[in-house]
Amino acid sequence: MEALTTLKSLIVVLSLYFNPVTPYEDNVTTTNLPRDIAEDAALTTVGLIFKYGFPVEKYNVTTQDGYVLEVHRIPKPGKQPVLLQHGFLDSSATFVLMGPDKGLAYILSQQGYDVWLGNSRGNRYSRKHVNISADDERFWKFSWHEMGVYDLPAVIDFILRKSDFPKLHYIGHSQGTTSFFVMCSQRPNYNSKILLMQAFAPVVYFFNVRTPFKTLLKNSLDTMSFASSTLGLYELLPNLKRLSNFSQTACWEHVQTHKYCSNLLFILAGYNEPQMNMTMLPVVYGHIPAGASIMQLIHYGQILKSGVFQQYDYGRLANFLRYRTFEPPRYNLSRVTAPVILHYADNDYLSAPEDVETLAKQLPGIVSKRMVPMRRFNHIDFIWGINSKELLYSHVISNMKKIELGR
Numbered sequence: 001m002e003a004l005t006t007l008k009s010l011i012v013v014l015s016l017y018f019n020p021v022t023p024y025e026d027n028v029t030t031t032n033l034p035r036d037i038a039e040d041a042a043l044t045t046v047g048l049i050f051k052y053g054f055p056v057e058k059y060n061v062t063t064q065d066g067y068v069l070e071v072h073r074i075p076k077p078g079k080q081p082v083l084l085q086h087g088f089l090d091s092s093a094t095f096v097l098m099g100p101d102k103g104l105a106y107i108l109s110q111q112g113y114d115v116w117l118g119n120s121r122g123n124r125y126s127r128k129h130v131n132i133s134a135d136d137e138r139f140w141k142f143s144w145h146e147m148g149v150y151d152l153p154a155v156i157d158f159i160l161r162k163s164d165f166p167k168l169h170y171i172g173h174s175q176g177t178t179s180f181f182v183m184c185s186q187r188p189n190y191n192s193k194i195l196l197m198q199a200f201a202p203v204v205y206f207f208n209v210r211t212p213f214k215t216l217l218k219n220s221l222d223t224m225s226f227a228s229s230t231l232g233l234y235e236l237l238p239n240l241k242r243l244s245n246f247s248q249t250a251c252w253e254h255v256q257t258h259k260y261c262s263n264l265l266f267i268l269a270g271y272n273e274p275q276m277n278m279t280m281l282p283v284v285y286g287h288i289p290a291g292a293s294i295m296q297l298i299h300y301g302q303i304l305k306s307g308v309f310q311q312y313d314y315g316r317l318a319n320f321l322r323y324r325t326f327e328p329p330r331y332n333l334s335r336v337t338a339p340v341i342l343h344y345a346d347n348d349y350l351s352a353p354e355d356v357e358t359l360a361k362q363l364p365g366i367v368s369k370r371m372v373p374m375r376r377f378n379h380i381d382f383i384w385g386i387n388s389k390e391l392l393y394s395h396v397i398s399n400m401k402k403i404e405l406g407r
């Protein structure tokens with residue numbers, strides 16, 4: 001029964017996504033939505049921060065391999081910088097879209113931090129390269145490996161230079177944790193630039209994940225590789241203007257279809273209705289999906305299948321040409337010496353407590369791990385949960401202050 005609902009939600013949302021002219025559009029116009037909701041769905045991260053009365057800046061940071069990343073900041077010059085890094089198919093907006101009372105970026109700013117928000121290559125804010133157009137397939141030849149090896153180091157160096165601090169706080173959600181572990185294992189000198197890393201819903205191992213798409217993902221690896229190389233399907237779910245229209249209509253809580261919008265999130269992240277503010281669904285869907293490369297998904301699928309946290313598998317021959325070994329090299333987690341605190345949840349479909357346990361044992365810099373004390377807390381509650389401030393952020397901030405005082 002649940003599987004059927006899931007499938008239906010998926011189909012409806014995907015069809016709305018690709019063909020947003022729906023019968024519902026006749027009856028639900030944007031005027032039915034409160035103006036604030038419609039506006040927040042359509043604004044950019046910078047627009048949102050400005051609207052809610054916080055100072056905001058944006059910068060272009062160019063990586064060593066030529067990608068131009070848009071970095072956002074709620075500046076507090078002279079204060080300790082903290083970098084927030086979003087997850088898969090997400091963007092910097094994720095830390096502000098729930099508004100000034102709930103958004104982690106605002107809360108950290110109010111606590112006196114110089115807040116920086118990263119945008120991974122390929123998302124709506126970082127679709128630029130010094131030489132290659134995003135319409136060119138070569139642009140999309142990256143996974144979260146490159147985010148760890150190029151994006152994060154470039155952004156971290158930029159922030160430290162700009163703020164004149166020797167170290168920063170890092171908070172990553174989901175893929176923002178994966179790329180962090182890649183960085184610290186592949187470029188270990190970055191460990192010393194991290195004051196404290198706090199991982200929300202860390203994603204490295206998939207032995208116990210509960211996503212219903214586990215088998216599907218495992219079995220469709222070849223199809224996805226084929227689709228990307230043969231059909232030219234490189235970019236995954238970009239943020240489209242027309243999607244804003246769709247979100248304003250289909251996900252409004254007083255429209256029947258809104259159930260599909262929430263169900264899709266729950267099936268991906270874990271069911272926890274009480275923590276999701278349904279009023280905000282149109283805003284959420286105005287900002288996700290924000291775009292990614294299909295290789296990011298394939299790389300995750302490879303880890304899920306092999307059970308080994310290792311570099312992208314291009315096939316034996318191509319691997320040999322690239323890595324000089326037939327199998328992709330493993331990420332050496334014993335090089336992650338930066339202090340790390342892992343925050344995880346019982347009902348997170350994408351990051352199982354047992355797998356977090358496995359990860360924790362391999363991190364030399366582990367300080368502690370903490371399960372969010374709510375049984376049904378899920379993958380997205382870490383960033384959008386109604387009670388995340390009390391359940392999670394207050395602990396995150398006290399961890400930050402402790403380490404700053406050297407305790």
Ligand SMILES: *[C@@H]1O[C@H](CO)[C@@H](O)[C@H](O)[C@H]1NC(C)=O
Pocket residue numbers: 023024026027
């Ligand atoms: C629009 O709303 C009316 C009244 O609620 C309903 O009868 C009609 O079927 C709706 N039209 C569409 C296309 O959903």
Ligand SMILES: *[C@@H]1O[C@H](CO)[C@@H](O)[C@H](O)[C@H]1NC(C)=O
Pocket residue numbers: 058059060128
């Ligand atoms: C960032 O790059 C874009 C396009 O390349 C440019 O239009 C914009 O002015 C740049 N912004 C800054 C702050 O340099």
Ligand SMILES: *[C@@H]1O[C@H](CO)[C@@H](O)[C@H](O)[C@H]1NC(C)=O
Pocket residue numbers: 064065066067130131
């Ligand atoms: C961009 O193109 C120039 C000129 O061909 C080349 O020198 C440079 O290395 C390229 N940069 C990157 C990052 O690919």
Ligand SMILES: *[C@@H]1O[C@H](CO)[C@@H](O)[C@H](O)[C@H]1NC(C)=O
Pocket residue numbers: 241242243244245
């Ligand atoms: C929403 O749809 C209307 C009508 O189809 C169109 O005129 C408008 O430009 C769309 N808005 C966006 C943001 O795409």
Ligand SMILES: *[C@@H]1O[C@H](CO)[C@@H](O)[C@H](O)[C@H]1NC(C)=O
Pocket residue numbers: 099277278279280386
């Ligand atoms: C849900 O979002 C609406 C609109 O931003 C807000 O007014 C309301 O207080 C939120 N509800 C909860 C429980 O946080």
Ligand SMILES: *[C@@H]1O[C@H](CO)[C@@H](O)[C@H](O)[C@H]1NC(C)=O
Pocket residue numbers: 332334335
């Ligand atoms: C992993 O890194 C550690 C610490 O640098 C090193 O001692 C060990 O030999 C490495 N393991 C492999 C398999 O490279």
